[in-house]
Amino acid sequence: MTASPQSPVDRLNAIMARLRDPVGGCPWDVEQTFQTIAPYTLEEAYEVADAIERGDWDELKSELGDLLFQVVFHARMAEEQGLFAFDDVANAIADKLERRHPHVFGDEAAKPDGAAQKARWEDIKAAERVAKAQHGVLDDVPVGLPALARAAKLTKRAARVGFDWPSTAEVLDKLDEEVAELKAEIAAGDLDKARGELGDLLFVMANLARKLGVEPEDALRGTNAKFVRRFAFIEAELAKDGRTPDQSDLAEMDGLWSAAKASERSS
Numbered sequence: 391m392t393a394s395p396q397s398p399v400d401r402l403n404a405i406m407a408r409l410r411d412p413v414g415g416c417p418w419d420v421e422q423t424f425q426t427i428a429p430y431t432l433e434e435a436y437e438v439a440d441a442i443e444r445g446d447w448d449e450l451k452s453e454l455g456d457l458l459f460q461v462v463f464h465a466r467m468a469e470e471q472g473l474f475a476f477d478d479v480a481n482a483i484a485d486k487l488e489r490r491h492p493h494v495f496g497d498e499a500a501k502p503d504g505a506a507q508k509a510r511w512e513d514i515k516a517a518e519r520v521a522k523a524q525h526g527v528l529d530d531v532p533v534g535l536p537a538l539a540r541a542a543k544l545t546k547r548a549a550r551v552g553f554d555w556p557s558t559a560e561v562l563d564k565l566d567e568e569v570a571e572l573k574a575e576i577a578a579g580d581l582d583k584a585r586g587e588l589g590d591l592l593f594v595m596a597n598l599a600r601k602l603g604v605e606p607e608d609a610l611r612g613t614n615a616k617f618v619r620r621f622a623f624i625e626a627e628l629a630k631d632g633r634t635p636d637q638s639d640l641a642e643m644d645g646l647w648s649a650a651k652a653s654e655r656s657s
Contacts, residue, residue, distance in 0.1 A: 402459065403476055406466045424467060428534075431460040443611060527551055539607045541596035549600070561598045568594050623650035 396404065409419040434457040441450040465476040488495040527550070531543050548554065555561050568591040575584040599606040624646040628638055635643060 399476075402462055403466070406459075406462045410466055410470065419463075422463070422467070424464060427460065427463055427467075431457075431464070432534075434460050439611070443615065536607060538592065538596055538610065539605075541593050542600050542606050545593075545597045545600050555597070555601070558598065558601045561594065561601055565591070565594050565598065620647055620650040620654075623647075623653070 408414075409416045412420055434453065438450065438453045438457055441447075441453045461479065462476060465474070465479050469475040527547055528544055531540060531547060533540070535543065545554075555564070568587060572584060572587040572591055575581075575587050596606050599609060624638075624643050625635060627646050627649070628634060
């Protein structure tokens with residue numbers, strides 16, 4: 391009788407087990423730990439986001455595979471230590487999705503709109519925190535998130551219990567206050583305090599983004615892409631004369647930057 395073919399996920403798990411085999415596996419894969427692999431997991435998540443931002447769907451397929459491999463890698467290490475296996479990971483998220491969507495999988499008749507569903511989701515998460523003895527409002531906001539994303543999540547969570555400015559006007563006032571404090575510390579030459587004030591300024595910016603309904607990481611990612619695009623324009627214009635940016639000066643490059651902006655507006 392012919393053996394039934396492996397599912398793609400089973401094949402991937404088998405490959406991972408082979409790579410982690412102390413006898414005949416890959417030495418690099420064998421020596422990895424949760425701690426050493428975690429940075430790669432974050433990197434792969436960012437590469438997924440980058441492919442989406444660029445609308446490169448073939449690349450997205452590849453990057454999603456890389457991210458899935460990270461999940462398989464962590465699950466394999468956990469299985470080796472008798473902690474849990476890949477199926478436990480899949481079941482855990484399946485259980486969570488069913489639990490957090492009672493209007494779909496449970497007996498709640500109402501089908502809430504988007505805003506109501508988000509509020510219901512947060513209520514369910516709050517109940518889960520209580521069940522896990524995480525009673526603080528901010529208890530499960532991951533420390534490992536990028537700082538700007540974590541700031542936005544912290545302010546969002548605090549706002550749910552009323553710790554929030556009434557409108558964007560108060561946030562903008564606070565922004566002006568933080569800028570003034572940063573300028574004062576820079577003028578005083580106290581770089582340690584300036585560092586703290588800069589952090590305060592970024593935190594207020596994350597708050598402002600939340601009030602405007604903007605994801606700060608997305609906004610900054612877009613600006614990064616814009617900077618790269620406009621600087622590439624500068625390099626291309628200088629290359630027409632056989633020069634590079636280090637053979638130019640700020641005034642010329644600033645003029646080319648303005649030309650890049652004008653070109654974008656007219657296109």
